[in-house]
Amino acid sequence: MTPRLIWGFSLSAKALPLLRRLLDSGEIDRIATPPESDHWQSGELSHLLSSEWDRSKAFVAVGACGAITRLIAPLLGTKQDDPAVVVLDEQGRYVIPLLGGHGAGGEALARSLAGRLQAEAVLTGSSNSQERLALDAFGQAWGWTRGEGHWDGLMKAAHRGEPVALQHHHGNPRWQELQGLTPIQQESSSQEQLHVGVNRGGGCSWHPPSLWLGMGCERNTSLSLLERSLQTALKEHNLAPEAIAGIATADRKADEPALLALAAQHGWPLRCIPAEQLAGVVVPNPSAVVEAELGTASVAEAAALLAAGPQSSLRVEKRIERAAAGEQGAATLAISAAKTQWAPQRGTLHLIGSGPGQLDLLTPDARAALAQSCIWVGYGLYLDLLEPLRRPDQLRSDGQLTLERERCREALDLACQGLSVALVSSGDSGIYGMAGLALEQWMALDEAERPGFQVHPGLSALQVAAARAGAPLMHDFCTISLSDRLTPWEVIERRLKAAAQGDFVVALYNPRSQGRHWQLERAQELLLQGRPETTPVVLARQLGRPEEAVTFHTLGALPIAEVDMLTLVLVGNSTSRVEGGRMVTPRGYPGAELN
Structure with a gap:
């Protein structure tokens, strides 16, 4: 296609x-x-x-x-x-x-x-002006395909404030939490109905990508045979073709003309699975003949179950279709349903750097990605700062500050379901943010199970603190996190000593918390081994927020008790100085010529 x-x-x-x-x-x-x-x-x-x-x-x-x-x-x-x-x-x-x-x-x-x-x-549009969910459009961001139904009647009824029956049968159910559904009365006896599921009929329907076709066939089987087998199965089981996420088969069939043509004709991905993976799937209708030829007792049923993801189930067991007049070959077909929905090729995980919190410091690239995403996942405080940008058709999923891996796992699973998902970090997601953890989990997936993955840069606390302070980063600098949750303190000390010896400007992230009160004082001791007590230090707290405060100090008289996790500590090098309320680090050292 x-x-x-x-x-x-x-x-x-x-x-x-x-x-x-x-x-x-x-x-x-x-x-x-x-x-x-x-x-x-x-x-x-x-x-x-x-x-x-x-x-x-x-x-x-x-x-x-x-x-x-x-x-x-x-x-x-x-x-x-x-x-x-x-x-x-x-x-x-x-x-x-x-x-x-x-x-x-x-x-x-x-x-x-x-x-x-x-x-x-x-x-x-009336949906936007009344802050209602656009029932005929919102499903696209959830990876769904719009099915049959009298959509004009549904939208007009919603506009008039008449009750609409909203029914969820299959797919991700969290759309029912959307704020934009609030004005719509959910009454099962309503004349106008909206269904989300894999079956045909019953009013207006959105179809989540939940069905996977498992197919096997003889060499050079006719395309018309595959099409007939599929249409017959869908009709007999009242399944909607719009709910099909893709086709799966054995890797030995990766070049089968009819399978390739069927996938291309409908725009479905064709997933080809090695026989050793198929052989590990328990199926209701194994075949000794197939096992002897391919090394797996099942192609259609096993492929369908594997492609549909965790906890999938068969909706149509293996059926065999043979050639009619003018055709050749034979084919097997099974159809599985994902637990909710499963279409990694439709989903995208957006890694958003929200900057320090001010909306005017959010990059255009990040704004565009937020606008495209139907769910925002992140720590509640960071999502609160972006809340003015969230629409009634967008859901937020708040997580705890220390559960970064769990937030990554949630966002990645949603993207694998075919959704467009924003995983939000403060600052830049690639600097002490979520991008690395998310990418590691993404890399651990099978290549065929990976959704789109895009990193959208943001302004880091380092950049904003430097801009507020003047020009402290004009020469070589480094960043060091003093949190030992993910890095042993011995490693952090080694880096601090190297930074002191190398005379780097140093930005200290995560400098001090209630449970980690001594690390900043130790960092001060180590840095003083390589530069004088008069070295200027900037404390930048709550950057980009109403409580923002930027103050200048010296390394020898650092007010450690005033520092917390919302503070970035910027330590100058041996040439940095403060004058007129601004800090500068010269481009070169004394005696060096700047060309």
């Missing part, structure tokens, strides 16, 4: 730098430019849009809303089929979803673009 692109175009050449910025960041896939000049000739842009309209996911247009509306008007079909159209002004200050706000993902794209550009998303 050819991926559908997001195009960017402008009515004026002035906006090309803005579009290139969005292209470089990955927000759009391609820019439409005039073929032979700096501006569009009559009919050129209309012809391009017409040729790409039906096979595109969205268009990001820069120009006046009226002009864009007249341009796309002849192309409009149905809201189920049209791509999204999002309009920006030339300065990138406003982002307006003009078409396909819900079903085509226009509002979600607008929010992501606004985060990237630090712009304002102008959303006029």
